[in-house]
Amino acid sequence: MQQRPLRGLALFTVLSLAIAACGGGGATSAPPTGTGPSVPAESEPAESEPAESEPAESEPAESEPAESEPAESEPAESEPAESEPVESEPAESPPDGAGLTGVMEVLAQYTEADEIATTRYDIFTDQNPDLEVTFTESNFDAATFLASVAAGNPPDVVRMDRAIIGTYVANGALDPIDQCITHRSIDMSQYRQSAVEGVTMGGQVYGIPEFYDSRIILINDSVLEEVSLTVEDIDTSDWAALSAVNEQLMAKEGDSITRLGFDPKIPEFLPLWAAANGTSLISDDGLTSNLDDPLVAEALEYSVSLVEAHGSASDFLDFRGNGPGGVDFFGAQNQFVEDTLGAFPMEQWYLNVLAGASPDEGVSFAPFLDREGNEITFASGSAWVIPAAADNKEAACEFMRVVTLPDTWYAAAEVRATTRAADGEPFTGTYTANSVADERIFSELVTEESAGAYYEGVQLALSTADDAITLPPNAAAEEFTRIWQDAVQRVLNEGVSAADALADADQEAQAALDAAQP
Amino acid sequence: MTSETRWALIFLLPWIVGFVVFTAGPMVASLVMSFTDYNVIQEADFVGLENYERLLADRRVKGSLENTAIYALLHVPGVIILSLGLAMMLLRVGRASGFFRTAFYMPSITPTVAVGALFLVILSGNGLFNQGLSLIGIDGPNWLTDPPWVKPGLVIMSLWSLGSTVVIYFAALRNVPLELYEAARMDGANAWQQFRNITLPFISGAIFFTLIVNTIASLQIFAEVFTMFFGATQSGAGQSSALFYVIYLYQKAFSDLEFGYASAMAWLLFVIILIITAIQIRASRRFVYYEGSR
Numbered sequence: 001m002q003q004r005p006l007r008g009l010a011l012f013t014v015l016s017l018a019i020a021a022c023g024g025g026g027a028t029s030a031p032p033t034g035t036g037p038s039v040p041a042e043s044e045p046a047e048s049e050p051a052e053s054e055p056a057e058s059e060p061a062e063s064e065p066a067e068s069e070p071a072e073s074e075p076a077e078s079e080p081a082e083s084e085p086v087e088s089e090p091a092e093s094p095p096d097g098a099g100l101t102g103v104m105e106v107l108a109q110y111t112e113a114d115e116i117a118t119t120r121y122d123i124f125t126d127q128n129p130d131l132e133v134t135f136t137e138s139n140f141d142a143a144t145f146l147a148s149v150a151a152g153n154p155p156d157v158v159r160m161d162r163a164i165i166g167t168y169v170a171n172g173a174l175d176p177i178d179q180c181i182t183h184r185s186i187d188m189s190q191y192r193q194s195a196v197e198g199v200t201m202g203g204q205v206y207g208i209p210e211f212y213d214s215r216i217i218l219i220n221d222s223v224l225e226e227v228s229l230t231v232e233d234i235d236t237s238d239w240a241a242l243s244a245v246n247e248q249l250m251a252k253e254g255d256s257i258t259r260l261g262f263d264p265k266i267p268e269f270l271p272l273w274a275a276a277n278g279t280s281l282i283s284d285d286g287l288t289s290n291l292d293d294p295l296v297a298e299a300l301e302y303s304v305s306l307v308e309a310h311g312s313a314s315d316f317l318d319f320r321g322n323g324p325g326g327v328d329f330f331g332a333q334n335q336f337v338e339d340t341l342g343a344f345p346m347e348q349w350y351l352n353v354l355a356g357a358s359p360d361e362g363v364s365f366a367p368f369l370d371r372e373g374n375e376i377t378f379a380s381g382s383a384w385v386i387p388a389a390a391d392n393k394e395a396a397c398e399f400m401r402v403v404t405l406p407d408t409w410y411a412a413a414e415v416r417a418t419t420r421a422a423d424g425e426p427f428t429g430t431y432t433a434n435s436v437a438d439e440r441i442f443s444e445l446v447t448e449e450s451a452g453a454y455y456e457g458v459q460l461a462l463s464t465a466d467d468a469i470t471l472p473p474n475a476a477a478e479e480f481t482r483i484w485q486d487a488v489q490r491v492l493n494e495g496v497s498a499a500d501a502l503a504d505a506d507q508e509a510q511a512a513l514d515a516a517q518p
Numbered sequence: 519m520t521s522e523t524r525w526a527l528i529f530l531l532p533w534i535v536g537f538v539v540f541t542a543g544p545m546v547a548s549l550v551m552s553f554t555d556y557n558v559i560q561e562a563d564f565v566g567l568e569n570y571e572r573l574l575a576d577r578r579v580k581g582s583l584e585n586t587a588i589y590a591l592l593h594v595p596g597v598i599i600l601s602l603g604l605a606m607m608l609l610r611v612g613r614a615s616g617f618f619r620t621a622f623y624m625p626s627i628t629p630t631v632a633v634g635a636l637f638l639v640i641l642s643g644n645g646l647f648n649q650g651l652s653l654i655g656i657d658g659p660n661w662l663t664d665p666p667w668v669k670p671g672l673v674i675m676s677l678w679s680l681g682s683t684v685v686i687y688f689a690a691l692r693n694v695p696l697e698l699y700e701a702a703r704m705d706g707a708n709a710w711q712q713f714r715n716i717t718l719p720f721i722s723g724a725i726f727f728t729l730i731v732n733t734i735a736s737l738q739i740f741a742e743v744f745t746m747f748f749g750a751t752q753s754g755a756g757q758s759s760a761l762f763y764v765i766y767l768y769q770k771a772f773s774d775l776e777f778g779y780a781s782a783m784a785w786l787l788f789v790i791i792l793i794i795t796a797i798q799i800r801a802s803r804r805f806v807y808y809e810g811s812r
Binding site: 142143146149150167168171172173312313314315317318319321322323327388476478479482485486489490493494508512516 | 557558559560577638639642643644645659660662663664665757758759769772773774775
């Protein structure tokens with residue numbers, strides 16, 4: 001059946017049915033697009049700042065400088081350009097972007113965006129005075145994006161979570177950008193490897209990495225002191241010892257939890273625990289589920305045991321989300337101030353939150369170690385991508401290049417550093433997926449003085465950023481995530497064994513991956 | 519065609535156009551889509567009954583239907599009984615009834631997403647609701663994170679917005695002829711007998727209407743639950759017990775880009791609602807009394 005004649009009506013139909021199914025009013029109205037699941041929990045909030053909602057471990061991305069990266073002007077010799085051409089990209093446009101004309105629509109916020117975003121966008125628009133740049137003034141939302149695709153008028157460049165790119169690639173919504181990379185001499189070696197892996201499918205690159213989240217362990221000093229432990233005792237390589245530490249850190253009054261010990265941050269951080277146990281949830285090519293790997297089951301079983309040591313999983317989860325401190329995760333009465341948490345692995349952007357909300361709180365930092373004792377972390381973040389049906393791919397390519405250049409990042413970070421300094425607020429850095437940019441930002445703009453007590457954490461986050469693993473893009477992106485997170489929930493809430501839950505999940509995930517292949 | 523009929527059709531035309539363009543047309547198109555692998559982006563291929571066969575084998579469809587059915591079974595009687603009780607109390611407050619009607623209705627105009635976010639706080643382990651229960655010696659459960667209590671918690675939340683049902687019952691109750699109560703009292707009927715034999719029959723039409731409307735609404739619940747368990751402020755727990763049918767439909771369409779499958783899901787829900795409504799209408803012949811019906 002040919003879709004084209006029915007295209008508009010078809011989307012309209014499904015949207016209408018979804019809206020109708022969601023009800024026309026009262027308790028059943030459809031969700032606003034902004035709350036849609038399109039952007040998963042790990043989606044991007046406004047640029048480098050975390051969304052102040054709640055402990056949904058997600059948020060913006062940040063990164064660290066690799067010791068000595070090449071300067072950003074390096075041409076693209078490091079990145080292959082073996083992919084298929086982006087049809088509408090004229091081959092002879094100049095690499096500096098001069099001469100770009102027409103209109104380019106960016107799926108991102110501008111008016112409500114922070115200085116990290118607006119400064120970079122302004123640099124691009126200043127460089128291209130003959131190009132009319134418009135912004136959708138929204139973050140990525142699948143419903144909105146798909147509606148624009150169905151209407152044949154998608155934005156020219158889209159800011160999207162790297163974790164969901166696979167689905168859009170598999171469905172033909174995104175073009176590979178290898179020719180853009182070659183043509184614009186974009187040096188892909190400046191971007192962190194795990195971030196580039198997060199936008200690469202089938203050997204072709206589909207996006208330019210933007211922000212970069214990595215994870216380190218944050219430790220509550222006053223709790224450590226209270227139970228006579230040291231930072232060195234928070235060692236994720238020794239699971240037996242960590243269990244004992246968890247017991248020491250936690251506190252209860254009767255059956256009620258009054259303090260979490262070591263929060264393993266599951267379900268979200270299962271990939272990190274699996275990596276610590278020497279495995280991954282999915283094969284490197286993103287085609288095969290690895291959920292039935294006994295090492296994954298062992299990692300899940302162990303991380304669940306850290307939760308269950310507190311009592312029931314529901315008590316633990318309720319305390320984590322709604323207990324003292326947890327309910328003010330982004331505020332001055334956070335769990336470190338309230339002493340309701342011993343330690344947890346967390347994205348490094350949270351340093352920014354703590355530095356602002358509780359600058360004087362005693363927090364120590366430790367790397368997440370695998371069972372061999374090696375430092376590891378898990379990376380996520382956003383990327384810029386070009387829809388296959390975009391009209392102005394040439395401008396989109398240049399936009400992606402410019403807004404992720406080290407100089408551009410530096411300029412944006414400098415604005416923020418200046419603003420924070422003027423406001424008397426700490427500045428712990430802007431973590432990008434560009435290691436050259438990070439090197440400059442963190443060596444020149446982030447100081448012990450600007451980051452305060454969190455400087456040590458910043459340094460640790462930077463030093464571990466290149467040890468990051470990431471889940472490779474896969475065609476069933478969000479569905480795959482839902483499946484393994486559901487398995488974790490079954491173990492936590494239903495008492496199903498980790499092996500059984502993951503065996504079921506593996507079958508379901510493999511079916512989803514197979515069905516999602518183009 | 520008489521002139522009167524023509525004018526009637528002319529006046530109906532805006533509605534007819536709206537119905538065809540915004541309801542019937544999309545429904546027919548979605549029926550077609552349900553037999554394809556449509557994903558918005560690429561050309562659709564006809565896949566026959568594959569989507570419907572998958573529905574039968576999809577354990578999440580089964581789980582989400584179970585969740586939805588349990589919710590509906592708790593929500594609909596809860597709304598009807600509580601609303602009727604409130605409406606009957608409103609009859610007794612005299613001039614203050616206007617104020618209370620407004621007060622009861624206010625939550626109905628609160629944005630559903632805001633309601634979801636609000637109840638994340640109210641229903642948390644140490645939230646207002648459990649604090650209230652503790653005053654009467656009840657140690658409340660974790661409404662948001664303990665799977666068996668998630669759906670009852672959502673029903674509690676839904677009861678917050680029963681203003682429209684209260685208003686309907688209030689209007690129906692005021693239409694019950696007072697002389698019937700007088701006659702019943704003279705015959706020695708007690709309060710329950712009056713309620714059972716006079717009030718209920720006279721408001722049975724209103725009860726029937728709200729039964730159908732609330733049943734359909736409960737089978738389509740989405741926004742508040744999505745906000746609480748699947749959106750940006752998700753509680754991060756109990757998600758499988760809060761996976762209602764329309765939420766799963768939304769995920770299949772907008773997260774997994776399986777619009778053909780989502781269309782099939784929408785049609786399954788449509789058929790389920792159709793069957794339930796048909797049963798309710800048939801049953802209504804036995805218990806609904808229409809005064810002056812011909």
